[in-house]
Amino acid sequence: MKRLGAGLVLLIISLQLPQKIYAAESPPYLQQGGASNKPGFAETISNATQSINSYAPIMSFILSAVFTIMFLIGVIRLAYSIITKTGSVLKHSTSMLLWVPVAFILIRIGSIIMFTTNGSNDILIASDIIHLLQVTGYFAAIGMILVGLIMLLFFKFLEHPDFGRWFKRLNVVSIILICLSTIMPVVLNGI
Known part of the structure; x- marks a missing residue:
């Protein structure tokens, strides 16, 4: 019964398809503009890459600022834990002070390796x-x-x-x- 239903669905779909399918001169993703002045696929990718690359200095600054803020929060929490003698806060602040620079360096090295190797x-x-x-x-x-x-x-x-x-x-x-x-x-x- 299921095969009969699947066969009927395929029959209906095949009858709905147009009888003739014409091939374009070239696929639309390879066309380079033309009369409509729309950018082609290669131009679109190039523009997107350039716009992403233009944000790299801003993202680097934001990343540095975030890690600096995290480090300063760790220093403030360390001072708080020393003053109040709170062990759990001391533990979390020292782990933050240890791992923030390590993570920052690993992210920097990883990005350098990722963008400079082939x-x-x-x-x-x-x-x-x-x-x-x-x-x-x-x-x-x-x-x-x-x-x-x-x-x-x-x-x-x-x-x-x-x-x-x-x-x-x-x-x-x-x-x-x-x-x-x-x-x-x-x-x-x-x-």
């Missing part, structure tokens, strides 16, 4: 990020080993078992970090 540069950015993480991992592992040696020195002088445990933990984590920093770029480049 398909061929994406591979270079990814390899640069992988190399940065690899070098950061090596330096963090060296720092952990040095801090672990200081913990070993404290363990030898004070014979406190916590310093010995921290020495062992830092050595294990630094070895794992060195292994990951060495192996992961090879794995990520193989994908």
Whole structure:
């Protein structure tokens, strides 16, 4: 029964269509103005892009102003929480003071990357990020080993078992970090 109803609907629609469909000289979205002086699709997109680009300095200023206001609100709330000794306000104000500059910097860097890369540069950015993480991992592992040696020195002088445990933990984590920093770029480049 449903098939019969669907068939009837298709029959009615096909009878309603015009018998002849004429093709235009060129699709309307590719026509460049013509006698009616209407802008074509390419001109419309170009005009829209230029108008969006003209708002970029204003939007940058507004973004900077919003983040500055958020930071100042965080400073005022921090002063309030110190005066009244309110823990929850102190917690929220310090988190605001930490994350507002980080978010601002990430948005700026993200917009720079988004508007300055094309398909061929994406591979270079990814390899640069992988190399940065690899070098950061090596330096963090060296720092952990040095801090672990200081913990070993404290363990030898004070014979406190916590310093010995921290020495062992830092050595294990630094070895794992060195292994990951060495192996992961090879794995990520193989994908």
